[in-house]
Every structure is written in structure tokens, then in C-alpha cells.
Amino acid sequence: MTDIAVLGYGTVGSGVVEVIDKNNASIDMKAGGGIRIKYVLDLRDFPGDRVESILVHDFDTILNDPDVRIVVEVMGGVEPAYSFVKKSLLAGKSVCTSNKELVAKHGPELISIARSKNINFLFEASVGGAIPVIRPINSSLTADPILQIKGILNGTTNYILTQMADEGWEFDKALETAQKLGYAERNPEADIEGYDACRKIAILSSLAFGKNVDYENIYTEGISKITALDIVYAKKLGCAVKLLASSVCEDGRYYAMVAPFLVGSSHPLYGVCGVYNAIFVNGESIGDVMFYGSGAGKLPTACAVVADVVDAAKHLDKHIYTFWSDEELKLTGIENATRRFFVRVSGQSGSRDKIDSVFGEVSYITVDEDPDGFGFVTGPVTEKWFNERLKEIEGVKGRIRFE
Ligand code: HSE
Numbered sequence: 405m406t407d408i409a410v411l412g413y414g415t416v417g418s419g420v421v422e423v424i425d426k427n428n429a430s431i432d433m434k435a436g437g438g439i440r441i442k443y444v445l446d447l448r449d450f451p452g453d454r455v456e457s458i459l460v461h462d463f464d465t466i467l468n469d470p471d472v473r474i475v476v477e478v479m480g481g482v483e484p485a486y487s488f489v490k491k492s493l494l495a496g497k498s499v500c501t502s503n504k505e506l507v508a509k510h511g512p513e514l515i516s517i518a519r520s521k522n523i524n525f526l527f528e529a530s531v532g533g534a535i536p537v538i539r540p541i542n543s544s545l546t547a548d549p550i551l552q553i554k555g556i557l558n559g560t561t562n563y564i565l566t567q568m569a570d571e572g573w574e575f576d577k578a579l580e581t582a583q584k585l586g587y588a589e590r591n592p593e594a595d596i597e598g599y600d601a602c603r604k605i606a607i608l609s610s611l612a613f614g615k616n617v618d619y620e621n622i623y624t625e626g627i628s629k630i631t632a633l634d635i636v637y638a639k640k641l642g643c644a645v646k647l648l649a650s651s652v653c654e655d656g657r658y659y660a661m662v663a664p665f666l667v668g669s670s671h672p673l674y675g676v677c678g679v680y681n682a683i684f685v686n687g688e689s690i691g692d693v694m695f696y697g698s699g700a701g702k703l704p705t706a707c708a709v710v711a712d713v714v715d716a717a718k719h720l721d722k723h724i725y726t727f728w729s730d731e732e733l734k735l736t737g738i739e740n741a742t743r744r745f746f747v748r749v750s751g752q753s754g755s756r757d758k759i760d761s762v763f764g765e766v767s768y769i770t771v772d773e774d775p776d777g778f779g780f781v782t783g784p785v786t787e788k789w790f791n792e793r794l795k796e797i798e799g800v801k802g803r804i805r806f807e
Pocket residue numbers: 530532533557558559560561587595600699700701
């Protein structure tokens with residue numbers, strides 16, 4: 405029997421308890437022995453709840469109990485999660501977490517402690533919810549150097565963008581609905597401004613490239629400026645707007661970014677809708693491998709955490725090697741990346757002469773819903789060139805990159 409403790413009885417924590425209770429027989433069989441939840445830590449009380457008798461308020465109860473071999477951290481945020489996780493690892497307890505803030509900020513240090521103690525720090529649930537992507541990067545895709553990772557890594561923003569496209573809603577209404585359905589948090593900043601996707605691509609890139617990608621160095625743009633009118637133009641262009649997170653290794657240089665992109669209807673990410681996530685991993689010999697599934701939600705995320713618990717139980721005194729050094733991976737700025745841009749402009753067609761003279765050949769686009777404005781699409785240009793020229797155009801209402 406392996407005793408575990410769950411830190412945090414919120415959405416994911418209660419999901420972990422539910423999954424272990426519900427699937428106990430098959431989980432025990434797959435772990436090669438029983439898994440028992442000995443403690444749940446939370447500041448709150450839960451009278452009448454299934455965890456009432458195992459609820460503790462003091463982390464030291466867990467830390468000082470030698471029977472607890474695995475600690476599940478599902479509190480979220482950096483502190484006190486970081487202190488609790490570090491103390492658990494130093495005490496020889498493996499840790500499984502869904503906490504991407506923690507992993508993105510302290511991943512290399514926590515992996516290194518786990519290695520020194522011959523135990524494990526596992527974090528499959530920190531990226532892509534139920535989608536197995538971290539374990540494949542660490543084990544199945546190790547034969548070929550990974551050159552590119554690209555995907556939709558945030559379920560909340562994908563839900564919002566899908567609703568805007570399907571219902572014609574403005575951003576605020578789609579966000580409000582996402583909040584009502586429990587997808588978006590009351591403070592939605594981390595999701596809508598792209599910070600959540602940024603941390604996730606930092607984690608995946610660090611694992612893929614083997615050096616630490618500091619999420620603070622990743623160019624990040626969210627979706628809060630995308631309007632219903634942008635989506636109307638996107639549809640006319642045969643595209644969907646998707647928040648893409650990507651990292652690329654090209655000629656020994658590394659680029660990473662998070663931003664909304666126009667994705668054409670033949671692109672495999674076009675049809676990834678609602679709270680679903682999808683992640684492409686590309687290698688020289690393997691080509692594209694795509695992972696798709698529920699990127700968020702209580703039970704999908706809890707299942708990924710519990711699968712890590714099973715793995716940790718199977719490797720109680722054996723470290724599963726993860727290559728993520730603390731040496732910083734230098735990222736190259738995105739200013740020389742070349743792509744096409746869609747620009748939306750208010751005003752009369754008179755300004756087209758100016759646009760032609762500044763941008764050279766562009767194609768224009770109009771929609772009935774925007775009688776006083778128009779859009780144009782540039783040819784392939786660098787970010788730097790585009791940004792400098794865009795300053796010369798009056799009445800710019802927005803711009804979106806093409807994938
Ligand atoms: N807020 C995150 C999302 C939860 O919407 O994807 C899963 O990490």
C-alpha cells in the first residue's frame with residue numbers, strides 16, 4: 405500500500421480524490437499495489453464531505469509522516485506550493501503536480517532535488533490537461549531532436565474564440581459566459597493575456613530543448629483585443645483566430661511566442677474548438693506528431709495527476725530521468741520572423757493610396773458588417789519591417805498575424 409497526501413481540495417484536488425475513489429480497483433492494479441489517500445490538506449473545513457476524516461490544516465503533519473511516499477500538489481500558485489513541494493522532495497517524498505506556475509518557475513531545481521533523492525517530481529497535468537504530452541516528449545520522442553512545438557495550450561481562450569466565431573459575440577460576452585461555465589476564473593488575466601499558455605510553452609520547450617526557457621523572455625500577446633469584427637474578417641478570409649503558443653529551433657537559434665493567429669481552414673488546428681487543446685511536435689525524422697484532447701477541466705486534469713501518482717508509485721525508489729538543465733536557453737527576438745499580417749483600418753478608401761505606398765502589394769478585403777472600414781493583408785514581411793511601416797498608417801484598429 406502506498407500512502408499519498410493531496411495538498412489542496414479545490415477543483416483539481418477534489419477531482420483527484422474522486423478519480424481515485426471511483427477507479428480504485430483499476431488504479432491499484434495498474435500501480436502494482438494499493439494507493440490510499442491518507443491526508444488532504446486545505447485551510448477550509450468540509451463538514452460531511454468524504455475527506456472530513458482525513459483533512460488536515462497543518463502541512464507538517466504530512467511532512468513528518470514517513471508513511472506518505474507521494475505528495476500531490478494541486479493548490480496552484482507559486483507560494484506556499486513551492487515551499488511545500490521543496491520540503492516534500494527534500495524529505496524523500498515524490499511529488500505530482502498540475503501547477504504550471506510552479507513548474508515553469510522552479511522546474512529545474514525541483515527535478516534536480518528529486519534526482520538527488522532518487523525520487524520523482526512529475527507534472528504531466530501542468531500542460532494540456534488530460535493530454536499526455538510531457539511523458540511522450542520525455543520518453544517516446546527522444547530519438548529525434550525536436551525542432552518545433554506549436555499548439556493551442558489554453559482551453560479558456562479557445563472556448564472564448566470559438567464562441568465569438570460561432571455566436572458572433574463580442575469578447576466580453578464570451579468571457580462572461582466562460583466565467584459562468586467555470587472555464588474562466590473570476591480574474592481571467594492569466595488566460596486571456598496569454599500568460600498561462602506562455603508558462604506551458606516554456607515548460608514544453610525546456611523539456612524539448614533540454615535547457616531552461618525563462619517564460620518571462622517569451623513574447624506574449626493575449627486575445628483581449630480581438631473583436632467580433634476581427635472574427636468576421638477572419639471568416640471572410642477562410643480562417644479562424646486561435647491563440648497559438650510556439651517554439652522553434654532554427655539554425656541553432658531558438659524562438660518562442662504566444663499570440664493570436666489567423667489559421668486557415670486546411671490547417672489541423674483550425675478545427676480544434678471549445679476547451680480542447682492540440683499540440684504539434686515536429687522533429688527532423690518524425691515529422692509532425694499531434695496530441696489532441698481536453699486541455700482543462702476538473703476530471704481530465706485530475707486523471708493526468710493520478711496517472712503521475714501511479715507512475716510515482718511504480719518508481720518509489722527510482723528516479724525517472726528528465727532532462728531539463730537549469731542552464732538558460734537564450735531566445736532570439738521575434739523581430740526577424742517573416743509572416744503575413746491582416747490589418748483592420750477604419751476610414752474611407754482614400755487611405756489605400758498611402759497603404760499601397762507604404763506596404764507595396766497588399767490585398768484588400770471588405771465585409772458588410774464594417775461599412776466604414778476595411779482590411780488588408782500584407783505579403784510575407786518581417787515583424788520589424790511591418791511594425792515600423794504600420795506606424796505610418798492612420799486609423800489602424802488591429803492586426804493579426806497569419807499562421
Ligand atoms: N486555465 C487553464 C486553461 C486551465 O484554460 O487552459 C488548464 O491549465
